Amino acid sequence: MALQITRSCVNCWACVDVCPNDAIYQDTPHFLIDDGKCTECLGDHGVPQCAAICPIEMAIVNELGEFLNPPGSLTGIPIEKLKEFGLWREAA
């Protein structure tokens, strides 16, 4: 089991510093998660740390492709507004 970073990532480094497994590395066009190292923080923390600090919605997904921070969940901007401004996606 491992999490993944999507194209929504803005390369802010926040996740890199809090990952207990050093599983996150710099790449272009955005950071990536080494699936051999990622444990989804099981045993270390109650919640995956990358997803707990990531400021960008839709940037981190689980193996099913589900957003850990779905649209609107971090900013509180209503879905209709996100759609109006082209900031909404159904899947990664």
Added chain:
Amino acid sequence: MELPVISNTVPVAEGGGCASSGCGTAPDALGHLPDHIRAKVQDHPCYSEEAHHYFARMHVAVAPACNIQCNYCNRKYDCSNESRPGVVSELLTPDQAIKKVLAVAAEIPQMTVLGIAGPGDPLANPGRTFETFEQLSARAPDIKLCVSTNGLNLPQYVDRIAKHNIDHVTITINCVDPEVGARIYPWIYWENKRITGAEGARILIEQQQKGLQMLTDRGILVKVNSVLIPGVNDEHLKEVSKIVKAKGAFLHNVMPLIAESEHGTYYGIMEQPEPTPEQLQALQDACAGDMAMMRHCRQCRADAVGLLGEDRGDEFTLDKIDVMDVDYEAAMVRRKVVHDEIIEKLDARRGIVTPKLDGIPEGSRPVLMAVAGKNGVVAEHFGHAKEFLIYEASPAGVRFISHRKTELYCGGMDACGDGDVIDAGATESLLDRNIRVLDGCEVVLCSKVGYEPWAKLEAAGIAPNGEHAMEPIEEAVMTVYKEIAASGKLLPAIDNKKVA
């Protein structure tokens, strides 16, 4: 260390970034401060209204990560045409940052201050932030170091801040009430969890206040920044000001919210209004009391370089500094000469007091005037002014109030190449917008005004005045105020308001 003077030919910056000659309320708006604090800030452009005409600052963008979300910030944004906090074009490693700072300090000897302000929160990037400070304090001891923070991690790093000789810290404090905070901060990252709502805001406020106290206890200068968000924290900021002053902050900087929908921030998208210049000024006046208020802040980018109001970052991109060969020992000698010259000039100015106005009837009302100025004189065509300097003339004299930008934030969608294109028909003309910027002013002083703007200004109740081209701003404002007084329009105040 005393360094020998080897040359007197280094030019001293004149005016430069800010167009006004004396946009301080008095020759020294920091006059109320104890001597040891004044000595620390007299050459700091961000703290001293006087100093910002002569000394330059730079920010290095080594701190990308953040541990809170503010409703006025969008971490996605990066546009080189924008000038607002949190925005940056080129992220630097600590090594790159050192190289850049040394290059800028050698090239711009007036640069006295290096700040780390983002684009995230410096203390959420402790490794990168403190490595930069450590190297700089060793290699460039003549540069003052500052850091800006949201305060969440401040208590745990106060000792490291003290250790690296960082004697200026800015904390952004927008509230002291968690319920107000819940409308500004949707979440914080704290003890390995994302904490939302009022609980998150409560922890943030607690850490900010604790950190502020710890800093002032150690004699580290603290400035507090607050973003004025109408309807959210406007009245509340008066309380914030009292509390931070009681805890020893020496300066409070109330800044206007920037919330444009194209920035994609919560406030931008939710159409949260920005404060009008009048609202900002009223709040700054209300918070002032006997605490120094900053009115010259330009809300710089996290990678700004140069005097306040200018950005020379383009001259120091990574590819350019790579080929610069900097001899910092030699540069320090040149820098010392320049700094001494400026301090001497500032000291000389301190003795000069703006004369009181004579011939103005007692009880005359104050008048706001906008000036298209450059280097302290009325110099610009109305249509060419990128900012207007707002002065208040009253029987007590002439004082600088604020600057108002005419071209806000962005050069336009063509230049950005990103975001939604604004319907051209929906955008008001630049002229209308500029006139709206002058709201509350009765006169606009510039070197020249065209026919079209002349008519529109008069229709808006603002008298265009092109008769004082190239005259010193304060003198021109006084002359015009006396003319208005002579015409009897300043008295009595109450009747005048009725007529208006």
